[in-house]
Structures are given as structure tokens and as C-alpha cells.
Amino acid sequence: MKTLINQYFKFIFPLLIFLLLARETAILIATPDEYYLEDVSFFAPALIKADRQKASFSDQLSVYISNRKLVHIRYKTCVQTLNRYRIFDPQKSPAQRQKCIQMLNAALKAAPASPLIWLELASLYTQQKNLAGQMNQSLFNAWQIAKHQAWVGQRRITFSLNNWAKLSDANKIHAKADFMHFSPRNRGIIKSLAQQYLQNPIAKPIAAAWIAESPLKTQKQFVGYVRAAR
Numbered sequence: 001m002k003t004l005i006n007q008y009f010k011f012i013f014p015l016l017i018f019l020l021l022a023r024e025t026a027i028l029i030a031t032p033d034e035y036y037l038e039d040v041s042f043f044a045p046a047l048i049k050a051d052r053q054k055a056s057f058s059d060q061l062s063v064y065i066s067n068r069k070l071v072h073i074r075y076k077t078c079v080q081t082l083n084r085y086r087i088f089d090p091q092k093s094p095a096q097r098q099k100c101i102q103m104l105n106a107a108l109k110a111a112p113a114s115p116l117i118w119l120e121l122a123s124l125y126t127q128q129k130n131l132a133g134q135m136n137q138s139l140f141n142a143w144q145i146a147k148h149q150a151w152v153g154q155r156r157i158t159f160s161l162n163n164w165a166k167l168s169d170a171n172k173i174h175a176k177a178d179f180m181h182f183s184p185r186n187r188g189i190i191k192s193l194a195q196q197y198l199q200n201p202i203a204k205p206i207a208a209a210w211i212a213e214s215p216l217k218t219q220k221q222f223v224g225y226v227r228a229a230r
Contacts, residue, residue: 075103075104078096081096086127097127115152119155121138123159136168139167140168150185157189164206176210180210183218190225194226
């Protein structure tokens, strides 16, 4: 028994440490520089080129390693290609969009409790006709998984206001509930609503109604952000 323990610490344990370090190093190399939900400008070709190189490396690693960072960079590159097709080659958009959707669905099998993956999936569904049901279900899942996380709550609010006409009654209620819950403790969410109020005609009456039901402190902050932006 003692001999087996000695062999473990002499040979097997160092090998396990080596494999773990090799795995983490590979993931680090493939990790995107920017978060995968943030767009990269078409006027930053060097960043896009670096993303594609990392995504290519991630494709090779993903066969052997399951890791959310690898999914992020592969998906980010998929969306960059989709955005390019939407502008310059629309006929290729549907197939590319389906590829991105399949990538997210595969990721959800490994991480079904990721609100951002659900939210991004909802965003892709808004780009296709007759998929309001799938969009609403994905948005509902994003809300149910992370009801009290402000950083994703703000994204849900913005997404909801940008797609209000397609929202189910339940998701409209959730959007308002998100704002009422987070706004007393998060000025960023109030500022975001003020931007929607000024820039999105559909959101203007909705934002006004929410603010009318908000505490006086929230109302003053909202008015301040609106005046500062004008």
C-alpha cells in the first residue's frame, strides 16, 4: 500500500498536474479579449483577425475540452460573420444565423443555467420571421434563471424595450418588474432607461409609465439623465 502511495505522488500526481496546467494554458490562449456579447466594429480589422485565429484554435480544442470560454470566442466569431453577411451578403445570413443558433443550443446542453446564452439566443430569434415564440421562451428562461442579477437584468430591460411589439404579456410584466426591482439600487439601469426614452419612440411611453410608478428618488435621477443628454 505504501509503495502504491509513493508511486502515485511520484508519477501519477505530477502527470495530473501537468495535464491540468496544459488544459488551462490552452483555454487561456483561446480566451477572447472582449466579452462575447460585445460587438467588434468593422473598423477594427486587427481585433477581428485575432478573434478568428482564437476561434480556429478553439474549434480544435473543443473536441477535447468542454469550457464556456471556448464557446464564447467561437460564438463571437460566428456573430461577426453573421453581421458581415447581413450588411454585405444577405443571402448567406439565414444559414450563418442557424449555425450560430446551433452553437448556442449546444452550449446550453453544457450550461443550461447561463442567462446570457439564453438572452443571446433570444436576440438571434428576433432576426427571423415567425419565431416570436422561441424568442419569448428564451427571454423568459433568461429571466427565470437570473431574476436578481442586475448586470443581466439591465440587458433584459434593453432587449425587451427594443423588441416590445414581439414580447409576450408575461415578458412585458417581467421587464417592468426588473426595472422596479433594480432601479432603486442601480443608477446604470435608470440611465439606460433614459437613453431608451430619448432614442426609442416605442419605448418612450413605456418608460414614462414606469417612472410614474417609481419612487421620487428614481424619478429625479431619471429626469437628470434625460436633461443631461439633451
